[in-house]
Amino acid sequence: MLDRIASLGRLGLDIVASLGRSGRFLAGVLSGVPRPVTGFPLLVRQIYAVGVLSLAIVVVSGLFIGMVLGLQGYTILSDYGSESAIGQMIALTLVRELGPVVTALLFAGRAGSALTAEIGLMKATEQLSSMEMMGVDPLRRVVAPRLWAGFIAMPVLAVIFSVVGIWGGMLVGVEWLGVFEGSFWGNMQSSVDFLDDVMNGVIKSVVFGFVCAWIAVFQGYDCVPTSAGISSATTKTVVYSSLAVLGLDFVLTAVMFGDF
């Protein structure tokens, strides 16, 4: 019995210690003033790696999710004869929720795990150590550009996801199921507010981008430098990022859209 309590205590201490390490790590990454001359090309390359290369999966998923929303929405709404509200339903769901959240989940799986594995492998092959011994801070040189890249790429991806999704929904609703195009867009425009809906969605994705990138680079940097350690760090990145995104989504939704 006492052993159980002790192991629970140890778990708690481990969690607190790891939170503390990740906080200190973040402070170390952000404390450095980015040097525009050397920093910019590194940042561009990382945006390419985490953003542009994730574009395909984001566009395809967005298209399908939008199409499914169109189909499901039509089936439900046509029971009440209000299938013209389909545009509004698709747009609000995507812009407020699915855009930021699904993009963040895809990002964690596609880019986050790659970031963790890359940094973990750099650690395992002593590249980070050797950089440190050359008088170059790996936190600034390796980690910071990746963190900022995630932060920048995520909202871009989320916005593209929403647009593609709405287009997919229109494809199904208007082209296939025959909802009037005018009422599709009209309903959408009268119910979607730019600041309250679109910008709040963008703010969500900015937060998610930061958290996902932070978790990914920290897990890579903090991993045990063996193959088992890297694989467990990669798993942790995906699991923790997904949980953090879903949890934060609830909190942010409550703050942004809740009536209190």
Next chain:
Amino acid sequence: MGSTAYISLKDVVFSRSGRRIFDGITLDIPRGKITAIMGPSGTGKTTLLRLIGGQLRPDSGSVQVDGHEVPRLKRKALYTLREKMGMLFQSGALFTDLSVFENVAFPLRVHTKLPEDMIHDIVLMKLEAVGLRGARHLMPSELSGGMTRRVALARSIALDPELIMYDEPFAGQDPIAMGVLVKLIRDLNSSMGLTSVLVSHDVPESLSICHYACIIADGKVIGAGTPEELKAHPSDQVQQFLQGQPDGPVPFHYPAKDAGQDYGLGGHT
């Protein structure tokens, strides 16, 4: 402090995850000479290099490099000091996303503001010194183990450091590659006046090039001096290590309970 000692460690105690790795090590590494640090695997030879490089801090004791007390240096000063150090890692630690040329150019690009054509010339010079000028367009994944280490060596001397530390340079090398490395280490030391620290457990190679050697075991220095002095050292432990005898003061068996007890024999005690 003595004018000849470039690095001096005094009563260094260091432990990691509850295990005491160094238990009061005192060691002087003279300027401009090759010093070999030898010892059985797992005695923390690499840890020693990390202490010198400031990547780890000792629990107590002092680590001085060129008159600077390393554990007390502020971040910035530490990074400045490291520009004078080169370190050759066991795996080479080349940046896998950069070509051989860019790997060697990396420290120059980060720490100097030299024009591109000058960087080009310096990199070729350094690659020439390790005999790999022709391999400059290759990627690290296309290199053999020995070549990787030679490129890493070229990279660590790119900034003309005062000190270079070799972490197990001979481990896992074929005889030819080993011969090349031995020659390179000796040449670099004599031509550039480098202070070299060599961590290794390859006794004959190390002893053949070093001016001084010291042997570490059980967290202590058990023998130090010139290669000749060591070969005539009275300690059994030193002799066992130098001659590679399987059993001796360092037992063949990892410390264990009495065998009878472990196998469940011998009844209750």
Next chain:
Amino acid sequence: MAQRTTEIIVGLFMIAGLAALLVLALQVSGLSPKAAERTYTLYANFNDTGGLTPRGKVSMAGVTVGSIESISLDKETFQARVKMSIHAEVDNIPADSSAVIRTSGLLGEQYIDISIGADMESLQPGDTFYSTQSAMNLERLISNFASGK
């Protein structure tokens, strides 16, 4: 890949993001590029606003002429006071027009429809509609029907 190619692709990526945001702003949320349209304010008091919400539309003869800005409770009359902003070019709403709460479709959202009066005078900014018709309450309608009143 050459650094320059990467830079160009990343630039295109960022442009695609901005374009997508523009689509969300213009096409999806119907934000008109001529920014803040000039409007004036009218009020209407209702006994029951039903499901009327801020940002709902105000229309005349089916054409949107403005939007609902806020809904509050008048503590003296215990009526709901709705503040509307009407497009400035619609400046000749007859003074005896009435504001009616209607529902689009059976379950659609509720909006205010202005049914036109015949007065020569028109409502001025800040005026209140003289006559209003509250939201049709489906439940009350059904119970009235059932009890035969």
